[in-house]
Amino acid sequence: MVKAVVGANWGDEGKGKITDMLAREADIIVRFQGGANAGHTIVNDYGKFALHTLPSGCFYGHTTSVIGNGVALNIPVLFEEIQNIVDRGVPMPKILVSNRAQMVMPYHILFDQYEEERLGGKSFGSTKSGIAPFYSDKYAKIGFQVSELFDEDLLREKAVRICETKNVLLEHLYHKPLLDPEELLETLHQYREMVEPYVCDVSSYLWNALRDGKDILLEGQLGTLKDPDHGIYPMVTSSSTLAAYGAIGAGIPPYEIRKVIVVCKAYSSAVGAGAFVSEIFGDEADELRRRGGDGGEYGATTGRPRRMGWFDCVASKYGCRLQGATDVAFTVLDVLGYLDEIPVCVGYEIDGEVTTEFPVTAKLEKAKPVYRTLPGWKEDIRGIRNYGELPENCRNYVEFVEKQIGFPITMVSNGPGRDDIIYR
Numbered sequence: 001m002v003k004a005v006v007g008a009n010w011g012d013e014g015k016g017k018i019t020d021m022l023a024r025e026a027d028i029i030v031r032f033q034g035g036a037n038a039g040h041t042i043v044n045d046y047g048k049f050a051l052h053t054l055p056s057g058c059f060y061g062h063t064t065s066v067i068g069n070g071v072a073l074n075i076p077v078l079f080e081e082i083q084n085i086v087d088r089g090v091p092m093p094k095i096l097v098s099n100r101a102q103m104v105m106p107y108h109i110l111f112d113q114y115e116e117e118r119l120g121g122k123s124f125g126s127t128k129s130g131i132a133p134f135y136s137d138k139y140a141k142i143g144f145q146v147s148e149l150f151d152e153d154l155l156r157e158k159a160v161r162i163c164e165t166k167n168v169l170l171e172h173l174y175h176k177p178l179l180d181p182e183e184l185l186e187t188l189h190q191y192r193e194m195v196e197p198y199v200c201d202v203s204s205y206l207w208n209a210l211r212d213g214k215d216i217l218l219e220g221q222l223g224t225l226k227d228p229d230h231g232i233y234p235m236v237t238s239s240s241t242l243a244a245y246g247a248i249g250a251g252i253p254p255y256e257i258r259k260v261i262v263v264c265k266a267y268s269s270a271v272g273a274g275a276f277v278s279e280i281f282g283d284e285a286d287e288l289r290r291r292g293g294d295g296g297e298y299g300a301t302t303g304r305p306r307r308m309g310w311f312d313c314v315a316s317k318y319g320c321r322l323q324g325a326t327d328v329a330f331t332v333l334d335v336l337g338y339l340d341e342i343p344v345c346v347g348y349e350i351d352g353e354v355t356t357e358f359p360v361t362a363k364l365e366k367a368k369p370v371y372r373t374l375p376g377w378k379e380d381i382r383g384i385r386n387y388g389e390l391p392e393n394c395r396n397y398v399e400f401v402e403k404q405i406g407f408p409i410t411m412v413s414n415g416p417g418r419d420d421i422i423y424r
Contacts, residue, residue, distance in 0.1 A: 002216045002252065003259040004243035005329075007223025008319035010270035011241075012299075012306060013263040014331035014413060016040025016056040019219045021418055022261070023057025027214040028064045028206070031055045032249030033239040034221030035072030035104055037129035039299070043416040046090050053078045055219050058085070058093040065093050066202055069100035070239060070249020072134045073146070075191045077104075097195055098202035098251070102143040106187060107166055107179055108133040114174040126272075127299075135238035146199055149192040159184045203251025210256060218246035218257070224319035225274075232361050235274025243323050262325035262407070264316050266333040266397075267292070268309035271299045275364040278309035278345040292335050293416070310371070312345045313404035318358035320407040328405070330398060331413040334420075339376040342397060345369040346404060374400060382415040387424050 005022065007013045020042045023029050036052035043049075044059055051058070053074065058065040067073055078097075086092055108130030115133070116126050126132065137143040142162055148154055163179040170176045209216060224230060226237045239245070243262075247254040267288060270276050280288070285308040289297040297306040320328060336342055347354045347370035350363050354370055377391035384390055390398075390412075402409045412422040 001258050002210070002218060002246075002256045003261060004218040004220065004246045004257055004323075005261045005263065006220035006243045006246075006323050007226075007241065008262045008264040008316050008323065008325075008328070009223045009268060009312070010225050010272075010274075010276070011038055011222035012269050012271060012297075013223055013265045014329075015220065015263045016042045016051065017331070017413065017416065017418070018261060018263050018329045018411070019056035019217060020044060020059065021421060022217055023055075023060055023063055025215060026057060026063060026217040028066055028209055029055035029057035029217045029219055030066040030068050030202075030206070030246075030250045031071050031219050031221070032068040032246045033070040033241065034237060035129055035131050035134065036074045036077045037072075037127040037131045037237070038221050040219075040221075041293070041416075044418050046085075047088060049085060049088075052081060054081050054085070054093065054095075055217075057217060057219070058095075059090055061091055063094070065095050066206070066250070067095070067097045067101055068202060068250040069098040070245065071098075071101050072104050072131055072239070073097065073101045074104040074130070075194050079194050095198045096200045096202060096205060097146060097198045099145075099147040099199050100202070100251070101146050102134070102138050103146065103191060104130045104134045105144065105184075107184075108137070110176070111166075111169075111174075114176060118174065132238045144188065146195060149188060149195070155188055156185060159188065206250060206252050210252065216250075216252075216256075218243070218250055220246065223263075224322045225315060227322070230322050232274045232364060235272065235361075259326045260324045261327045261329055261411075262320045262323045263329045263331060264320070264405075264409075265331050266311060266336055266401075268312050268315075269297050269306040270309075271304055271306050275361060275367070276307055276309055277315070277348055277364065277367045278312040278369045279307055280309050287338075288335070291338060292332060310343045310345055310369075311401060312369075313401065314345065314348050314356055314358050316401075317356070317405040317407075320405055325407040327410040328402070328407050329411040329413065330401070330409045333394070333398070333412055334380065334382050334414040336397075337377060337380050340378065341373045342376050343371040343373050344397075344400065344404070346372045372400075382420060384414060385419075385422060387412065387422050390422070
């Protein structure tokens with residue numbers, strides 16, 4: 001059986017914790033898209049971790065962690081991350097890397113920085129991890145696939161060819177130092193040495209695992225609203241964040257994905273630029289940010305303060321629909337315990353009309369939130385394991401959101417730890 005864990009909104013919904021929790025019952029966890037540009041924060045028996053490339057199930061001895069072909073693989077970052085967790089007492093995870101994955105090169109990171117610099121105030125709020133240049137090269141067919149590391153003639157010819165095209169931009173657009181093909185080749189050789197023991201035909205491996213009845217978990221990065229097709233384009237990421245892409249990014253048949261667990265926060269937060277209708281500011285936002293997450297709402301990759309907002313039913317209903325939610329995991333509910341009243345965004349007013357359908361970006365920019373206010377529960381709900389024991393106003397909040405989004409909330413997370421979860 002294959003389950004996908006994906007985000008409903010802008011990312012940062014708490015997917016890492018849900019994946020870590022579900023991984024207890026899984027055999028294989030696959031990262032299927034994105035790169036080291038977003039982080040998953042996990043709190044478990046070993047401590048608190050921010051993972052960027054490793055799948056969030058890597059803390060269990062019985063699991064195999066797979067880097068799928070859809071991932072933007074930054075090899076040194078992956079191995080530094082493995083070293084970091086091993087240094088903190090975590091057993092060495094079993095890792096497999098798809099021979100069809102492509103690699104983030106040092107020049108991708110440089111181009112990311114140079115382009116954001118050049119755009120100045122019109123930048124995309126990139127994490128400068130090289131992701132957009134990486135995917136641009138992948139689709140322009142000038143990326144380096146892991147399998148190519150093992151063909152020396154091809155590597156040599158390609159290093160020269162790529163430096164030629166990149167150097168035109170470096171010289172004439174960015175006015176920056178040029179690339180040297182010999183240095184690039186040396187880097188590729190280092191990557192080959194590091195990754196060689198882990199390379200495998202992942203699609204074939206997963207096909208056999210499915211035939212053997214193994215349980216596979218697909219772990220997505222970011223959320224629906226950062227999808228390049230269905231998100232708030234152009235303020236999106238460069239790979240599809242949808243569960244449907246899990247089949248492509250892991251190399252499995254689409255009909256194998258039986259469950260889609262869409263992770264949704266009990267309030268909203270976002271990192272990076274772009275339309276965010278229910279956003280709040282000032283003291284109200286500072287208070288929520290300070291209390292939010294585990295240790296506050298700051299990006300796991302950048303440390304940037306996240307933008308804060310109230311729960312957005314319009315964006316979340318859309319997010320769950322595009323993902324094909326069979327289950328919704330509702331996270332960080334405990335954070336809202338300090339509020340007397342909790343506003344919930346139930347519609348968007350655009351040009352004088354109210355809609356509950358999520359619009360395209362140009363219309364989204366004009367949208368004003370329509371709020372319903374629900375009474376708060378004013379108590380700490382951490383430690384509760386049974387849905388019926390939650391305060392009545394807390395249950396009312398969950399059920400109101402569930403009705404608005406139209407998808408079943410089957411898990412409620414009320415704390416950062418692995419066991420802070422209520423099953424409905």
